[in-house]
Amino acid sequence: MKITIATIDKGGKDKLYLPLVDHYSKLINSYSKIEIVDVFDNKISKAQDISPTLAQQSYSNAFKPYFSRNTTTIVLDPSSKEVDSFDFAFLLKNRADITFFVGGAYGLERTFVDQCNIAISFGKITLSHKLIKVVLLEQIFRGLSINNNHPYHK
Numbered sequence: 001m002k003i004t005i006a007t008i009d010k011g012g013k014d015k016l017y018l019p020l021v022d023h024y025s026k027l028i029n030s031y032s033k034i035e036i037v038d039v040f041d042n043k044i045s046k047a048q049d050i051s052p053t054l055a056q057q058s059y060s061n062a063f064k065p066y067f068s069r070n071t072t073t074i075v076l077d078p079s080s081k082e083v084d085s086f087d088f089a090f091l092l093k094n095r096a097d098i099t100f101f102v103g104g105a106y107g108l109e110r111t112f113v114d115q116c117n118i119a120i121s122f123g124k125i126t127l128s129h130k131l132i133k134v135v136l137l138e139q140i141f142r143g144l145s146i147n148n149n150h151p152y153h154k
Helices: 020-026 042-050 052-066 083-092 110-115 129-147
Strands: 004-006 032-038 072-082 097-102 116-122
Touching: 004 020, 004 052, 004 129, 020 032, 020 129, 032 129, 042 052, 052 097, 052 110, 072 110, 083 116, 083 129, 097 129
Parallel strands: 004 032, 004 097, 072 097, 072 116
Antiparallel strands: none
8 A cells, every 4th residue: 555645835844743744654654655745836835925716726736746547536625524533444445545635725726626536624623734744644544553453543
């Protein structure tokens, strides 16, 4: 199994969240290969300064290289169906290649969300990109633990 997380984020060395990202990535590696891709460039920066619509378009364009027919694409979208940990675990079950998409400050274009295989929500609250990355990693590990009858999720 291979899991990719693609986020609209400047990345960088964050002293608060990076240890948690590393921690959960190492735990996940016992079940699956994990790759985290932070995407941010001048086009995104300029688009965000102009309008939310252009920002969303720039996010979609930035994600194109990570969108493939050979992978199950799962987008985090606050207006989509909320899932609990067991629903989330089911999404991971029997999949060889999964790519998660986390949009930018202005969310994602509806057309991009609709192109993904699955759209889910972790709730209506807004979380920073660095925090949602940690939450997503923890849920991936929890889901893989559930699917492999590991006691972590209890």
